[in-house]
Amino acid sequence: MDKYYKLVAQNKRAFHDYNLMEKYTAGISLTGAEVKSVRMGRVNLKESFGRVENGAVYIYQMHITPYTKGRFSETASKDATRPRKLLLNKAELRKIIGSVSQKGMTLVPIKMFFSGDWAKLEIALARAKKKHEKRESIKRKETQREVERVLKEKGK
Numbered sequence: 001m002d003k004y005y006k007l008v009a010q011n012k013r014a015f016h017d018y019n020l021m022e023k024y025t026a027g028i029s030l031t032g033a034e035v036k037s038v039r040m041g042r043v044n045l046k047e048s049f050g051r052v053e054n055g056a057v058y059i060y061q062m063h064i065t066p067y068t069k070g071r072f073s074e075t076a077s078k079d080a081t082r083p084r085k086l087l088l089n090k091a092e093l094r095k096i097i098g099s100v101s102q103k104g105m106t107l108v109p110i111k112m113f114f115s116g117d118w119a120k121l122e123i124a125l126a127r128a129k130k131k132h133e134k135r136e137s138i139k140r141k142e143t144q145r146e147v148e149r150v151l152k153e154k155g156k
Helices: 012-017 032-039 071-080 088-100 131-155
Strands: 005-010 019-029 049-053 056-060 085-088 107-115 116-126
Touching: 012 019, 012 107, 012 116, 012 131, 019 088, 019 107, 032 107, 049 088, 056 088, 056 116, 088 107, 088 116
Parallel strands: none
Antiparallel strands: 005 107, 019 085, 019 116, 049 056, 049 107, 056 085, 107 116
């Protein structure tokens, strides 16, 4: 871990909707005004997803609220959800391209953070959960909470 780590945004919904297989940390290509907006925490990852195009990985529908105090705030508001390129090394890129080509696999952003001065995005190869899998995971979490609550009451 670098000397400076600041969590900016997290996609908690991804843990509910997907089975996460492998995680990767990637740099992200941003403009100057977008970086300022990200530092202020104005990022939404909920509807975003990754796609492989022309040998590169792009993130779509990641909403970064435009920085209003900048010089070009009028033009920036039009492309708040523009596709953004992820910066990965070749070995990771080959692995991701091979995995995403399998049926049912997708790329989901999990969290965005600053590592030192660099904006990073943690993405995961994921497979969508079916409804019954979601129900099972909710039941499992509820029973675990109840067990912990009972143990806590006995400990008093």
